[in-house]
Amino acid sequence: MKIEATINNKKIQMEVANDEFLVDALRRYGYSSVKRGCDTGCCGLCTVWINERPTLSCSTLAPTVQGKQITTIEGLQEEAKEFASFLVKEGAEQCGFCSPGFVMTVLAMKRELEKPTEEEIQHYLVGNLCRCTGYAGQLRAIKKYLEV
Template identity: 55%
Template sequence: MQITLTLNGIKITEDVAADMLLIDFIRAHGCKSVKRGCETSNCGLCTVFLDEKPVLSCSVLAARASGHSITTLEGLQEEAAEFGGFIADQGAEQCGFCNPGFIMNALALFRENPYPSEEEVKEYLSGNLCRCSGYEGQLRGIMNFLAWKKQKEAAE
């Protein structure tokens, strides 16, 4: 079946198998930030934006994305770099495997709620798997980023 979608601002038309998952389509087009983790929609490693909303690409057929816009971390480099530095500052990137999905979900949170409380951050990101850091570094990085952002906006 033929699908047409926009991936990180580039329109793509391609024939795909009816059962092809969005994660496979995206990775075949060079977006390696999208990772395979649990393949059961529980870890957040395959998070992408579908029309600016976070979805788990391991749970979406590529055909369902036809006519829509998909954004991966590769398409959000500037926005992600600003925030990602705060995570790295806390040593929370250890192996780095979870970082792309974690950053995608954090950016989605900031778009929905620019200044979430610590409890809101914990609730929103509860579906993200990280096996090496214990999440405390990521949480400190997020809270430091939010404090920096608030201070930056107040100075402007």
């Protein structure tokens, strides 16, 4: 089936199957930052924004995004670069596999929450799995980034 969506501010038509997940359609159309990780909606690697809300694309059927706005990290390069510098300064960037989904979640949090507490930050990040860090450096980086 053909669907039309706006991806990173560009209207595109995609050919998708009725049972195809958004993560697979996006990767097929060249959005390689969107990664498949756990296939259970638990790791956050596949996070994109649908109508500006962080959403797991591995549990979203592609046909359901008809007419919607989708944002991947490719569409937020400046913001992502800014936050990445905070991660680097705190020694919180490791292998980078989880980074696109993690960064998408943090950028959404910055837009949604005003002066979140540490508990609110941790709650917002539930479901973002990083196998390399102990999250302490990431938490420091997020706090400093949110102060800007």
